[in-house]
Amino acid sequence: MVKPAHFPEVPVPADNPLTLDGVQLGRRLFYDPILSADSTQSCSSCHMPLGSFTDNKAVSTGIDGIAGRRSSMSLLNIAYATNGLFWDGRSLSLEDQALRPVEDLIEMHNTWANVVSKLKKHPVYPDLFRKAFGIPTTKEITKELAAKAIAQFERILISSGKSKFDRYLQGDPDVFDDDELDGKLMYFEEGASVGLPDAQCFHCHGGLTLTGNQYFNNGLDSAATLHDFKDRGRGEVSGNPSDNGKFRSPTLRNIALTAPYMHDGRFQSLEEVLDHYSSHGKNSPNKDPLLVQVGFPIPGSNPVQYTGLTPAQKNALVKFLHTLTDTEFVANPDIQNPF
Numbered sequence: 546m547v548k549p550a551h552f553p554e555v556p557v558p559a560d561n562p563l564t565l566d567g568v569q570l571g572r573r574l575f576y577d578p579i580l581s582a583d584s585t586q587s588c589s590s591c592h593m594p595l596g597s598f599t600d601n602k603a604v605s606t607g608i609d610g611i612a613g614r615r616s617s618m619s620l621l622n623i624a625y626a627t628n629g630l631f632w633d634g635r636s637l638s639l640e641d642q643a644l645r646p647v648e649d650l651i652e653m654h655n656t657w658a659n660v661v662s663k664l665k666k667h668p669v670y671p672d673l674f675r676k677a678f679g680i681p682t683t684k685e686i687t688k689e690l691a692a693k694a695i696a697q698f699e700r701i702l703i704s705s706g707k708s709k710f711d712r713y714l715q716g717d718p719d720v721f722d723d724d725e726l727d728g729k730l731m732y733f734e735e736g737a738s739v740g741l742p743d744a745q746c747f748h749c750h751g752g753l754t755l756t757g758n759q760y761f762n763n764g765l766d767s768a769a770t771l772h773d774f775k776d777r778g779r780g781e782v783s784g785n786p787s788d789n790g791k792f793r794s795p796t797l798r799n800i801a802l803t804a805p806y807m808h809d810g811r812f813q814s815l816e817e818v819l820d821h822y823s824s825h826g827k828n829s830p831n832k833d834p835l836l837v838q839v840g841f842p843i844p845g846s847n848p849v850q851y852t853g854l855t856p857a858q859k860n861a862l863v864k865f866l867h868t869l870t871d872t873e874f875v876a877n878p879d880i881q882n883p884f
Contacts, residue, residue, distance in 0.1 A: 549706025551715060552753060555624045561640060561693045563700060566677040569883075571698030573673065574691055576882045580646075580660055581608050581653035588646065588695065589882065591617040594875050597799035598702060603810025607651040614776060616810040618795055619803050621874065622754040624700040632792045632808045634760065635782045639696035644688060657688035664691065702880060704754075704798055709868035721868065728865025731858060742854060744822070744862055745835045749794040755869065760791040764826015764836045765807060771830050778808070787831055798869050815863045823853035 548555060557563055574580065575588045591605045592598040598620035605617045615632050623630070629637055636642035646652040647660055664670045664686050671683040678690050704711070712720045713729075721729065730736035731744040749757050760779040768774050771786040780789035792808045806812040812821065826836045840852035854862070874880075 548703050549711065551706065551711070552703065553625070555700055555703065557624075557700065558638070558640070561696060563697050564677065566673070567694050567697040568701055569698075570670075570673045570677040571694035571696065572880070573883050574695050575698050576884060579663055579667070580655065582655040582659070583608050586653055588643075591646075591652075592620050594877075594880055595802070597621050597802045597871075597875060599803045601804060603805050605652075607649070608654050609651075611651050613651050615808045616805065618793075619799065620699055620702050621796055621799050621871075622704055622756070623702060625754050626756065626758060628758045629782075629793065633779050633782045634793055639699050640689070640692045643692035643695040643699075647688075657691075660691070661686055661688055698880075703874075704871050705873040705877065707873045708798070708871040710798075710865075711871075713868070722864075724861040724864045725868050726865075727858070728861040728863070729868075731854075731862055732865055742840045742852065742858065743838065744854060744858075745839050746797075746862075748835050749833070750797045755797040757794040760788065760793050761833045762790045762829060762831050763792075763807075764821070764829070764832045765811070766790065766829065767827040768829035774829070776808070790829060790831065797866065799871055799874070801867050801870050802875065815866055816859065819854065819859040819862055823859060825851070825853065 561567075578584045578587045578590075580587060586608050591600045593600055596619075599617045603616060604613050605615075606612050618632065623639065628634060630639065630642045636645065644657070647655050647657055664674070665683050671686065674680060674683075674686045674690060674694075677694055678685075680686070680690070706715075709720050709725075727736065727741055730739065731741050732746040734743045734745070734747065736742065747755075749759065749761050749763070751757050766774060768790060771780075771789045774780075774790040777789040779791040779793070780786060782788075800806075801815065804813060804815075806815070806818050812818050822836065822839055825839060826832060838851050840854055843850045843852060
């Protein structure tokens with residue numbers, strides 16, 4: 546997969562350079578249910594190409610039929626993620642993240658010792674590991690090398706650069722219709738000169754990947770105190786009560802393909818998501834202050850209140866979000882199941 550010219554260089558750690566053999570090994574491991582205890586689930590069970598590497602479920606279910614707490618996040622452009630992975634940021638690298646689902650009691654419910662033993666005895670994997678990492682014997686196969694290979698594959702999951710939004714970025718101003726352009730102006734706080742309100746989107750979903758790489762309380766749940774959140778999110782990792790109820794902002798590229806939405810999949814459609822933000826969300830001590838500033842300021846209100854968005858404005862934003870859809874990425878043969 547070739548990085549689009551207008552995208553930055555893909556960050557690659559010095560101890561895990563991308564190689565053809567490493568990426569192909571990682572691709573095979575990503576799609577192979579051999580990683581799970583009963584050989585029924587793979588990484589791809591929760592991260593499928595057609596869902597932009599989500600599973601399109603509110604919450605994912607592991608091999609024992611037990612539902613998890615959170616929705617699977619898209620892996621599109623995950624190579625550019627900084628400041629932690631997962632909804633709560635508990636992993637600081639793709640290599641560390643790749644280690645965790647295997648031994649998670651809800652997900653693959655396996656042990657790495659068992660996985661490595663199966664890989665060493667496999668008719669194909671020993672040769673693939675030796676080619677990918679230059680190890681002299683099968684004995685050198687480790688969970689760390691398996692995680693490095695999976696991370697290499699995940700680092701090639703980069704946008705094609707062919708979405709309507711990318712064509713606009715590359716100098717085709719006529720690619721958007723009027724609604725899509727209005728949505729874009731509201732998204733990026735650029736619509737004041739033409740009488741459009743601020744939708745406050747890009748503060749949390751900014752940059753070229755429209756991710757932000759930060760954690761926010763986006764007003765999903767009411768909480769009287771910082772200790773009243775059912776899911777503490779980032780606070781579970783940081784130990785800081787002010788982080789309770791905050792979650793990592795996901796990429797909005799291919800967002801139309803990844804429903805349902807939010808960390809627990811509570812919203813079925815983009816329309817529901819925008820209804821939530823237009824209503825300014827539910828109250829809690831650390832709710833992001835920009836949530837209450839969606840729309841126009843209401844004259845004479847003190848403290849200042851905001852109108853939210855009209856149905857036409859929300860429709861324009863939805864149309865803009867659809868311009869972020871990258872069908873060429875999800876159809877790319879280089880990232881499909883190799884089996």
